[in-house]
Amino acid sequence: ELVEKASAEFQTGMLAGKRVVITAGPTREAIDPVRYISNHSSGKMGYALAQACAEAGAICTLISGPTQLNCPPHCQRIDVESAQQMHEAALKAVNDCDIFIATAAVADFRPLQAADQKIKKQADSDTMTLEMVKNPDILADVANSQQRPFCVGFAAETQDVERYARGKLERKNLNMVIANDVSQQGIGFNSDDNQVLIVDAKGSKALDKLSKAELARHLIREISERFQKAD
């Protein structure tokens, strides 16, 4: 009931009619038909942002890797598995988009070749080398596209959080980076709470620890204010 009340109060229409695209969840990079490389992203932060966006009146598209979550009301979800699929879906969606928020934990590398058949263990070999190639940088490609939307990145780090976040902001030409330290217990991947640092060209702003639903509303407000100034 409290959540519904908070949710109703949040219906400010501050993003009324704006088109927001959000990527969420992990990606899976196939090694063969059975095995893959993935990561511990639950998708919770991205889904919470999608819900907060829809509540703020936005037309929200959620491009999601494999998660256990349900699509929030009034959002459109596009399901993908690999970074390449997410890249393709994002560049297509971004043709018609005001704000792009990249929360997905995209694999930086994928196996050079995904085998068609299950790779058999060789009895005489105790080691195996997996050659990997870099995946396309979805957020950088969106930020460098012709119809560039307002671009928000996320940075999940285990050390030097602010320094890495600012590096990402500048290197990828973003409007904002939202950073958190995933090495801390109780926040970040798979947690229900999160605590972040907002980094933009003007400085850094630390937010208090909040549930991901509450934090999402705060972040949508912060994003919306900066978007309107930039527009």
Added chain:
Amino acid sequence: ELVEKASAEFQTGMLAGKRVVITAGPTREAIDPVRYISNHSSGKMGYALAQACAEAGAICTLISGPTQLNCPPHCQRIDVESAQQMHEAALKAVNDCDIFIATAAVADFRPLQAADQKIKKQADSDTMTLEMVKNPDILADVANSQQRPFCVGFAAETQDVERYARGKLERKNLNMVIANDVSQQGIGFNSDDNQVLIVDAKGSKALDKLSKAELARHLIREISERFQKAD
């Protein structure tokens, strides 16, 4: 109701008081605190076998990798993540075990070193090499342990199913191998149905396509019959 009825009819006590250890689910092999290698095993077959075992009167221990499933009634579950953790739990449990059923999809290889910190993408490198080492062979080590239980292996293959299954039976010195073709739609990983081939020293026996719950009861019967002859 039908399931409960079938379940009640299955309470034959054919494994009354026997101690069964079942491994289930995938393993996760850490690349760093964020990334891992895993596979598409849902754990459904192993959990269904654990339930059928308990219904048949066995004292069942389920050693499980990360899954979305609930522990069946009257089973004890031990949660693990990596192949090394599963190996340790299995060799401990097997000291006091009549039948060992290995359904888990254990990673053959793990990264040589799991990094303590998130590995940063190098801007100047378009490729990455992941060096991996072989994991211990849980089933082979159980089958070669001093107090060797009756050993049942599973083989998930994408080609030459029977040949690979028989190779596994002989190489690992097993009592039975239950094999399926995971390249076929609608059976195997993450499906609710399964269709298998039972391979033992005497020959091969194909079972019809069944739900994993029904198939589990058939398999427990097949395992129980062979176990009693071998005992």
